[in-house]
Amino acid sequence: MCLMNTSFIKNQAMEDNKPWALFSEVGENGYLAEVTEIMEQHFKIICHKDFLQNPQLYGPKIQAMFVWNARPAAEPSLLSSLPSLKVVANGGVGIDHLDVPYINSLGVKVTNTPGVVSDATADIALGLLLASARKIVEGHQIAVDPKTTHIPESLMGVEVTGSTLGIIGMGHIGCRIAQRARGFDMKILYHNRNRRSVEDEQAVGASYCENMDDLLKESDFVMLAVNLSPATTGLISHRELSLMKPTATLVNISRGLVVDQDALVKALQSGTIRAAALDVTHPEPLPRDHPLLGLPNVLITPHVGTNTYTTTRRMVQRMVENGLAAVKGQSIPNEVKPK
Amino acid sequence: MQSLCYVRYMRRLWGPAQAYRLLKGTNMHRSVHQLQLHKKAMEDNKPWALFSEVGENGYLAEVTEIMEQHFKIICHKDFLQNPQLYGPKIQAMFVWNARPAAEPSLLSSLPSLKVVANGGVGIDHLDVPYINSLGVKVTNTPGVVSDATADIALGLLLASARKIVEGHQIAVDPKTTHIPESLMGVEVTGSTLGIIGMGHIGCRIAQRARGFDMKILYHNRNRRSVEDEQAVGASYCENMDDLLKESDFVMLAVNLSPATTGLISHRELSLMKPTATLVNISRGLVVDQDALVKALQSGTIRAAALDVTHPEPLPRDHPLLGLPNVLITPHVGTNTYTTTRRMVQRMVENGLAAVKGQSIPNEVKPK
Numbered sequence: 001m002c003l004m005n006t007s008f009i010k011n012q013a014m015e016d017n018k019p020w021a022l023f024s025e026v027g028e029n030g031y032l033a034e035v036t037e038i039m040e041q042h043f044k045i046i047c048h049k050d051f052l053q054n055p056q057l058y059g060p061k062i063q064a065m066f067v068w069n070a071r072p073a074a075e076p077s078l079l080s081s082l083p084s085l086k087v088v089a090n091g092g093v094g095i096d097h098l099d100v101p102y103i104n105s106l107g108v109k110v111t112n113t114p115g116v117v118s119d120a121t122a123d124i125a126l127g128l129l130l131a132s133a134r135k136i137v138e139g140h141q142i143a144v145d146p147k148t149t150h151i152p153e154s155l156m157g158v159e160v161t162g163s164t165l166g167i168i169g170m171g172h173i174g175c176r177i178a179q180r181a182r183g184f185d186m187k188i189l190y191h192n193r194n195r196r197s198v199e200d201e202q203a204v205g206a207s208y209c210e211n212m213d214d215l216l217k218e219s220d221f222v223m224l225a226v227n228l229s230p231a232t233t234g235l236i237s238h239r240e241l242s243l244m245k246p247t248a249t250l251v252n253i254s255r256g257l258v259v260d261q262d263a264l265v266k267a268l269q270s271g272t273i274r275a276a277a278l279d280v281t282h283p284e285p286l287p288r289d290h291p292l293l294g295l296p297n298v299l300i301t302p303h304v305g306t307n308t309y310t311t312t313r314r315m316v317q318r319m320v321e322n323g324l325a326a327v328k329g330q331s332i333p334n335e336v337k338p339k
Numbered sequence: 340m341q342s343l344c345y346v347r348y349m350r351r352l353w354g355p356a357q358a359y360r361l362l363k364g365t366n367m368h369r370s371v372h373q374l375q376l377h378k379k380a381m382e383d384n385k386p387w388a389l390f391s392e393v394g395e396n397g398y399l400a401e402v403t404e405i406m407e408q409h410f411k412i413i414c415h416k417d418f419l420q421n422p423q424l425y426g427p428k429i430q431a432m433f434v435w436n437a438r439p440a441a442e443p444s445l446l447s448s449l450p451s452l453k454v455v456a457n458g459g460v461g462i463d464h465l466d467v468p469y470i471n472s473l474g475v476k477v478t479n480t481p482g483v484v485s486d487a488t489a490d491i492a493l494g495l496l497l498a499s500a501r502k503i504v505e506g507h508q509i510a511v512d513p514k515t516t517h518i519p520e521s522l523m524g525v526e527v528t529g530s531t532l533g534i535i536g537m538g539h540i541g542c543r544i545a546q547r548a549r550g551f552d553m554k555i556l557y558h559n560r561n562r563r564s565v566e567d568e569q570a571v572g573a574s575y576c577e578n579m580d581d582l583l584k585e586s587d588f589v590m591l592a593v594n595l596s597p598a599t600t601g602l603i604s605h606r607e608l609s610l611m612k613p614t615a616t617l618v619n620i621s622r623g624l625v626v627d628q629d630a631l632v633k634a635l636q637s638g639t640i641r642a643a644a645l646d647v648t649h650p651e652p653l654p655r656d657h658p659l660l661g662l663p664n665v666l667i668t669p670h671v672g673t674n675t676y677t678t679t680r681r682m683v684q685r686m687v688e689n690g691l692a693a694v695k696g697q698s699i700p701n702e703v704k705p706k
Contacts, residue, residue, distance in 0.1 A: 027520070028517075028519060028520055028521060029517060029520060030520060031520070032520065032521070032523070069518070069520075119526075119528035119529070119552075120526065120528065122528070123497060123500075123501065123526075123527045123528055123551065124497075124501055126493075126497060126551075127494075127497030127498060127500075127501050127503055128503065130490060130491075130493060130494030130497060130498075131494060131497075131498050131503050131504075133490075133494075134490065134491055134494050134671060134674070134675075135671070135674075136494055136495065136498050136503070136504070136666075136668055137498075137503070137504050137507050139667075139668035139669055139671050140504050140666055140667055140668055142669055143652060143653075143660075143667040143668055143669045144660045144667060146655050148652050148655070148669075149652070150395075150396060150652065151436070151651050151652055151669045151670055152395065152669060153394070153395055153396060153397060153398070153399065153436075154395060154399070155669065155671055155674055156399070156674050156675060156676055156679070157671070157674055157675050158675055158676070158677075159486075159487065159490075159675045159676075159677040159678065160490045161486035161487065161489070161490055162486070179550050180547075180550040180551055181550070182550055183546050183547040183548070183549055183550025183551070184490065184493075184547055184550070185486075284518050285510060285515050285516070285517065285518055286510075288513050288515070293510075293511045299503075299507055300506075300507055300510035300511060301503055301506035301507055301510055302506055302509055302510045302515075302518045302519060302522065303518055304501060304502070304506050304522055304524070307501070307502075307522055307523050307524055308501075308523060308524050308525055308526040309523055309525070309526075310525075310526040311526060312523070
């Protein structure tokens with residue numbers, strides 16, 4: 001579709017003042033069609049496929065690269081053909097797929113979109129917790145099954161109200177999860193690299209567990225809301241799962257690699273924990289023969305943590321704002337600073 | 340084939356090994372032991388109670404011990420073996436999932452009956468005036484059901500809004516090759532929840548919704564106190580139509596009565612936003628199901644999430660089952676071990692108080 005207007009776009013662009021930006025694609029593997037207009041307000045956008053038609057021509061024009069669901073991949077082969085690049089602007093808060101020090105070394109800034117993702121992600125966290133605890137997916141399947149003849153008495157779940165939620169990773173998203181859990185009269189424990197302020201704790205009624213093991217032992221629901229880093233890769237493995245109650249549920253809305261998936265499979269098969277609910281896996285999607293797919297006590301959603309029209313638009317908006325500020329040399333709302 | 344409860348009686352009376360030998364016996368041995376059972380019961384001080392059954396269509400096996408603490412219990416199937424013998428002994432009848440049915444044919448064979456004790460708060464399946472006219476009290480279990488039901492209400496709302504069931508099905512489908520970008524839901528945080536029926540359960544739903552920064556509207560027969568409203572940040576809509584027009588999620592938490600039967604029909608659905616979701620945790624008959632099917636097919640509303648239908652379960656060819664924008668759960672509103680135990684506990688307490696002529700915690704008074 002883009003190809004047909006190539007020369008027209010080129011002429012138009014040369015008259016146009018807008019900076020050029022590279023993005024992945026519109027459609028099933030990329031952006032919703034309706035959000036591209038947000039990018040086009042401030043940028044002349046070109047999709048990766050069209051860029052590859054003539055990298056020598058388009059490359060030098062591109063000052064911003066928008067990354068969504070880790071695409072396009074910010075690798076040397078691509079970046080080396082973008083000599084004018086000022087910024088890699090990510091849509092989403094997780095940037096584990098970006099080598100920030102490397103990109104910075106090229107004189108290119110990296111930005112992400114914290115804050116705007118938090119509410120929708122916290123909503124999915126609670127949605128997964130409730131769906132798992134109360135067997136909503138199984139319930140629906142039984143309710144609509146052609147072979148169902150009576151209401152089953154044995155579809156029993158576990159109590160959410162008054163139970164203990166242990167949040168590992170008490171950042172912006174973790175705090176919002178705590179706020180929602182409080183409405184269910186859940187007792188809230190949390191573990192974080194650093195303890196939060198007394199005000200933050202009291203706002204959501206959360207108690208600090210300096211030792212993550214204590215949180216694992218006492219929680220009925222363990223919620224993973226960390227970012228992925230070398231420190232959190234494989235954070236939950238055999239040992240951690242064995243510390244959990246056999247009646248406990250693991251909920252993961254961070255990144256698949258935070259959990260040792262083989263250990264998780266064993267724990268679910270053996271009843272070491274009751275169930276798991278995962279919005280993230282590694283890879284995404286899982287291979288079709290992966291054991292997690294066959295377990296009855298696993299709920300998996302395909303990384304839908306921010307999948308609402310409203311939040312998606314806000315993310316694209318913030319991504320564009322970050323990109324524009326970087327291109328113009330202005331103060332950038334969400335620059336990812338090197339550690 | 341021995342009924343399950345009879346087997347358990349035998350095991351308790353005689354011990355498992357002896358019971359096994361006895362149960363393998365001839366008809367003559369069987370009748371001898373039935374006589375011995377009868378004698379034992381007459382020596383026992385506990386009042387007799389009739390209940391439906393243990394198992395897939397009745398109670399979890401583990402909760403019958405709660406009943407047995409205070410009552411000599413007999414299941415309906417065994418009762419029917421000899422109604423003339425057992426009928427006069429029965430002072431309490433426990434009703435669970437509307438079973439046994441409290442109908443004249445049964446009640447007329449229970450001359451000593453003092454109470455019909457329901458497990459659950461809804462009693463639309465009981466003709467209270469009729470039962471009272473026999474000198475029999477009716478009790479239910481309000482309060483103990485509220486938290487679990489409010490939890491399911493939010494669970495259904497979130498699962499529908501964020502397409503969790505579809506998401507799971509895609510995630511585990513053998514044909515899935517990539518993560519779909521188009522599985523988009525609607526925003527819950529900051530949206531407007533309209534609760535129709537602001538009783539014990541409705542208020543707890545509001546408390547949970549508040550944690551999601553939802554704006555809360557409510558409609559009720561009577562306005563609640565200012566304190567109740569402020570506790571959950573809810574605004575009263577005297578006119579239900581206003582609530583229907585402004586809500587992103589409409590939550591039905593009324594009890595079923597003549598006033599609420601068919602409360603939500605064509606007109607009400609057409610007042611709702613086309614982006615709105617209907618969530619029903621009350622009773623299937625509160626909604627005109629044919630009107631709902633049309634509204635969902637035509638896009639008059641976005642989606643529906645139902646823990647209750649009429650009947651339960653729906654006939655397998657019912658149009659609701661085929662719609663992509665309907666989430667249905669098989670009446671699991673109170674289905675946790677903890678809440679189920681609490682319900683049986685309260686049901687037994689009510690039954691015992693009625694049998695003993697003491698003050699009854701939850702008597703359903705005639706209107």
